[in-house]
Amino acid sequence: xxxxxxxxTIIILTIFLFCVCAYLYLTDFGKNGIFSTxxxxxxxxxxxxxxxxxxxxxxxxTIDSLKxxxxxxxxxxxxxxxLVSYSIYGKMKFDDGHWEPKIESVHLSERIExxxxxxxxxxxxxxxxxxxxxxxxxxxxxxxFKNEHTIISNGWGNNIIKFICGNKEQIIRLQQTK
Numbered sequence: 001x002x003x004x005x006x007x008x009t010i011i012i013l014t015i016f017l018f019c020v021c022a023y024l025y026l027t028d029f030g031k032n033g034i035f036s037t038x039x040x041x042x043x044x045x046x047x048x049x050x051x052x053x054x055x056x057x058x059x060x061x062t063i064d065s066l067k068x069x070x071x072x073x074x075x076x077x078x079x080x081x082x083l084v085s086y087s088i089y090g091k092m093k094f095d096d097g098h099w100e101p102k103i104e105s106v107h108l109s110e111r112i113e114x115x116x117x118x119x120x121x122x123x124x125x126x127x128x129x130x131x132x133x134x135x136x137x138x139x140x141x142x143x144x145f146k147n148e149h150t151i152i153s154n155g156w157g158n159n160i161i162k163f164i165c166g167n168k169e170q171i172i173r174l175q176q177t178k
Contacts, residue, residue: 039072039083042148049105049127057101057128060093063166066124071148075176080153082174087146088165092128095138103143104129112154120154124165 066088073082092101105127113119126143153159153176162171 038079038081039074039150042083042150044147045145046103046126046147047105048147048149049107050109052107053127055127057092057130058125060101061090061126061128061166062093063088063090063126063168065089066163066165066168066170068163068170068172070172070174073174075153075174077178080176082151082153083148084151084172085146085148086124086163086165087144088124088126089142089144090126090166091140091142093138093140094130098132098134099130100133101128101130101141103127103145106145106147108149119160119162120151121162121164122149122151124163126165 066086069085069087071083071085075082092103094101103126107123107125107127109123109125111121113121126145151161151174153174156176156178159174159176160171161174162169
């Protein structure tokens with residue numbers, strides 16, 4: 001009788017351990033729901049702001065290139081979120097003095113185009129700040145960064161999203177299916 005109880009206990013513990021491991025595997029160690037099809041959380045190099053503050057050095061900013069990539073897009077009946085990344089390359093002009101420019105944050109602005117409910121525009125503006133530094137000579141300082149952003153599609157079918165940064169534009173299409 002004790003042998004049967006011992007075997008039964010081992011079987012129950014094995015099933016429990018298997019269920020715990022399956023849960024952790026399916027939820028990416030508890031980060032998502034078991035049946036979630038949403039993308040993972042975005043990775044951020046430069047902090048994102050949605051507030052307009054004191055941007056006194058924006059005239060010295062030049063955007064050289066903008067690159068948008070779709071990281072994860074499993075759009076279906078139960079998921080309307082996609083994960084995209086944006087990489088921005090550019091330079092900042094600064095004069096002789098004791099001030100060194102840097103990218104402090106990124107301002108994101110999303111809006112829907114007036115002519116279509118499915119078309120969206122996302123504007124990306126790197127925000128420059130300066131810090132005091134001795135013996136800084138004037139010139140240009142190059143920068144680049146890559147952030148990720150979660151996008152919610154606007155409806156079924158093709159969703160066209162135009163990204164704008166400075167004078168650079170790129171369009172992506174996301175297909176929302178039932």
